[in-house]
Amino acid sequence: MNLASKDIRHSFGRFALTTVGIGMLLMIVMGMGGIYRGIEGDATLLINSIGTDIWIVQRDTRGPFAEVSRVPTNLVDRASSVPGVATAREFVYHTIQREHAGRPLRMSVLGLSWPTDKGDWLPLVAGRTLKQNHYEMVADKSLGLYLGERCRLGKDTYTVVGITANMISSSGDGIMAVTVDDAQAIQFDTTGEAVRLERAAREARGVRSELVAKQPSMLELADRPANELPALARPQVSAVMVRVAPGADAQAVSDIIAGWGDVSIFSQQSQRDLLIKGTVDRARRQIGLIRVLLTGVAAIVMALILYTLTLDKIHSIALLKLIGAPNTVILGLILQQALFLGVLGYVIAYVLGQKIFPNFPRRVILINSDLIQLAGIVLLISVVSSLLGIWKALRVSPNEAVG
Amino acid sequence: MHDGFAIQTQALSKVYGSGNTEVVAMHDATMTVRRGEVVALLGPSGAGKSTFLTAIGLINPPTSGSVKIDGQLVMDGPDSHTNLRTFRRKHIGFVFQKSNLIPFLSAIENVQIAMELNGTATRSARKQAMELLDYLGVADRADGLPTALSGGQQQRVAVARALANKPSIILADEPTAALDSHRGQQVMELFAQVAHEQGAGVVVVTHDHRSLSVFDTIYEMEDGLMRKGEQPKGS
Ligand SMILES: Nc1ncnc2c1ncn2[C@@H]1O[C@H](COP(=O)(O)OP(=O)(O)O)[C@@H](O)[C@H]1O
Ligand SMILES: [Mg+2]
Numbered sequence: 125m126n127l128a129s130k131d132i133r134h135s136f137g138r139f140a141l142t143t144v145g146i147g148m149l150l151m152i153v154m155g156m157g158g159i160y161r162g163i164e165g166d167a168t169l170l171i172n173s174i175g176t177d178i179w180i181v182q183r184d185t186r187g188p189f190a191e192v193s194r195v196p197t198n199l200v201d202r203a204s205s206v207p208g209v210a211t212a213r214e215f216v217y218h219t220i221q222r223e224h225a226g227r228p229l230r231m232s233v234l235g236l237s238w239p240t241d242k243g244d245w246l247p248l249v250a251g252r253t254l255k256q257n258h259y260e261m262v263a264d265k266s267l268g269l270y271l272g273e274r275c276r277l278g279k280d281t282y283t284v285v286g287i288t289a290n291m292i293s294s295s296g297d298g299i300m301a302v303t304v305d306d307a308q309a310i311q312f313d314t315t316g317e318a319v320r321l322e323r324a325a326r327e328a329r330g331v332r333s334e335l336v337a338k339q340p341s342m343l344e345l346a347d348r349p350a351n352e353l354p355a356l357a358r359p360q361v362s363a364v365m366v367r368v369a370p371g372a373d374a375q376a377v378s379d380i381i382a383g384w385g386d387v388s389i390f391s392q393q394s395q396r397d398l399l400i401k402g403t404v405d406r407a408r409r410q411i412g413l414i415r416v417l418l419t420g421v422a423a424i425v426m427a428l429i430l431y432t433l434t435l436d437k438i439h440s441i442a443l444l445k446l447i448g449a450p451n452t453v454i455l456g457l458i459l460q461q462a463l464f465l466g467v468l469g470y471v472i473a474y475v476l477g478q479k480i481f482p483n484f485p486r487r488v489i490l491i492n493s494d495l496i497q498l499a500g501i502v503l504l505i506s507v508v509s510s511l512l513g514i515w516k517a518l519r520v521s522p523n524e525a526v527g
Numbered sequence: 528m529h530d531g532f533a534i535q536t537q538a539l540s541k542v543y544g545s546g547n548t549e550v551v552a553m554h555d556a557t558m559t560v561r562r563g564e565v566v567a568l569l570g571p572s573g574a575g576k577s578t579f580l581t582a583i584g585l586i587n588p589p590t591s592g593s594v595k596i597d598g599q600l601v602m603d604g605p606d607s608h609t610n611l612r613t614f615r616r617k618h619i620g621f622v623f624q625k626s627n628l629i630p631f632l633s634a635i636e637n638v639q640i641a642m643e644l645n646g647t648a649t650r651s652a653r654k655q656a657m658e659l660l661d662y663l664g665v666a667d668r669a670d671g672l673p674t675a676l677s678g679g680q681q682q683r684v685a686v687a688r689a690l691a692n693k694p695s696i697i698l699a700d701e702p703t704a705a706l707d708s709h710r711g712q713q714v715m716e717l718f719a720q721v722a723h724e725q726g727a728g729v730v731v732v733t734h735d736h737r738s739l740s741v742f743d744t745i746y747e748m749e750d751g752l753m754r755k756g757e758q759p760k761g762s
Pocket of ligand 1: 543550551552572575576
């Protein structure tokens, strides 16, 4: 006869309520772990799916995911000419906040180097990738834009042609993809007044410039659009991504590019590690600390519950000792109830989590190794939290059953 | 007939506390109970009856004196000569005034658990428990929880549990105090019946002088002193 289950059946309501309570506590612990995995997954989804071997970034910076990185556009051509490089393309990436439909819209703009990259690697859930080199965008569903919606950014209007899922920057903003040209148009958009003021200022600077003294005709160009000025190149890009040709020696390619004085390089893996260490690490520590505290709270709550459950059974325990039950039977009674609470609480946490986590604003990813680790911790706190009750039970004298 | 001694105590004494708070609850209590003998222990409240009963029940070690059960020396002063919990399980059945039963187990399970603790397999324990409940006339309440049973039914289940492992002694401390006189009489007769049929030595502490006719021997206690009383039946 299993005493633990008989007792549970007898005071079923209390056990059920307690187990649900423990389960909800464990669900939060589980969810915190999932939130961290979600942040990590979101932060690395772009870098993982964009499919590149080597990142070329501004010299001595840690790349566009960590800080501002600017490299000239012609770096793409320089990289392409290195033996062993299959493709090289621009990476343009920046975060903007604009008004749309009367609410602030914050998004990370990703430039695709049309036509080599039409965004076929984007995790689309609806619509299509880019089909023309201007005025189309693929937006993440977290931005709240719908397919076919028109969105005015800068001086141009863009149509949403595709929707992605989980394309989120490391700071949590939804990513939208346009062509590199459009991305730069959005980034360097300035108002007409600012342009006029800059052209006037340019003329004033030119008058003082030695260059204009030597070539007076240059002053005539001063009030033309900036990208028509011969002295100015195309706006710069954030980084250049290189794919190494199959069979080529990636290390040799890296060594050549690393020798250039104006850039630094990162492998896909080290760029990814940098990203996780930089942006995600603080979130990990924060969430980790909360998990530890919550686990501690769960352990204390369980210990108190098991202790009061034991106190309620003191007379029964004394009776059991009186009729000759060995300590193992009494220990088993309490330990089994502790494990019952823990295991069932864990199951409730899991089942409840499956229902609730998908409604969280950010992704909650439950991965197996985290779930197994938490299960181990739950077993451990079940055992540890029953010690107080066991200690009390073992001290009960069979004499207490009398009277 | 059942031969031999179920209980032999030699000069059992118990002192609670020390110094100013010292209470001599029992002094040189000596009692001999044969197998199949039913003994009543009478005396006013505070006389030391419970102290004596728990001492021979091996749950309250005496300060001095010895306890032999079934001819085996189990207590010599406060020192035990065997694993007391195992010994209780095999040799001693207990019945108290009230709340004898484990509240989360049904009547039959309360009997069954005593057998299972003693190594009886679940199925045969259940079968034997049912037979015992039947023997005590409460088979129809086998699946009821203790709270659903009347006081008399609870005491019958408690007696059934006390009998579960065919003990050599049964100790009962005011088992009828919570019952009306009719049911009290029935329970007392039950003790006499199991003593005679199963050959157990039975000691019953009671205040109830109306049911003394069922006992073979009467002991009286007062202020910790024990003496053998009148033979009630004159037989
Ligand atoms: N645990 C104890 N601690 C101190 N004194 C006790 C204890 N148990 C009983 N006594 C005292 O011992 C005496 C005998 O008690 P008890 O054996 O319960 O008597 P009875 O059962 O005859 O009423 C009483 O004076 C009682 O106060
Ligand atoms: Mg008493």
